[in-house]
Amino acid sequence: MLVKRTYTRRQAGALLGAGFAALFLSGAPRAGEAPRTHKIDIRKFKFAPAALIIKAGDSVEWTNHDIAPHTATDEEGDWDTGTLSRSQSATLTFKTPGTYSYFCAFHPQMTATLTVEA
Ligand SMILES: [Cu+2]
Incomplete structure (x- = not known):
């Protein structure tokens, strides 16, 4: 007892x-708000959304829905998803605040911006 x-x-x-x-x-x-993963679709030779604002520490996942291969490549050469074949994805984590312009290495007319806020 x-x-x-x-x-x-x-x-x-x-x-x-x-x-x-x-x-x-x-x-x-x-x-310490939990970091998020944002999704960007690559479809019909466009990044969607073409402009995205995230917080430092967040990740971005690019997925290629086209038959053609694409990349998301930083203009300054700071980062690159590498080649994404059809249905492939790549996720990158961004810790440094700034505005990044990026494009597709195969189709340089495909451009978009990613803003990383502190
Ligand atoms: Cu492309």
Whole structure:
């Protein structure tokens, strides 16, 4: 009987501890919003959306829906998805704020912009 009560008290203490931990976490600055993955479709020789704004730490997934191969290639050469064949995807994570203009290496008339906010 006594043992059972002690056990119960310990359990309650553990729950209380978890509650305090949760309070601390929720009270923390909201700088750490969970990173998101944004999707960009490449279809009919266009990036959609052609302009996208994300937060630093977010990722972008490009998916090629065309028969022709495409890339998403940064104009400054900072990043590149590499060649995406039909139905292929590539995901890149962006940590540095800035505005990036990019294009398709096979079809340079295909252009778009990606803005990474701090
Ligand atoms: Cu292309």
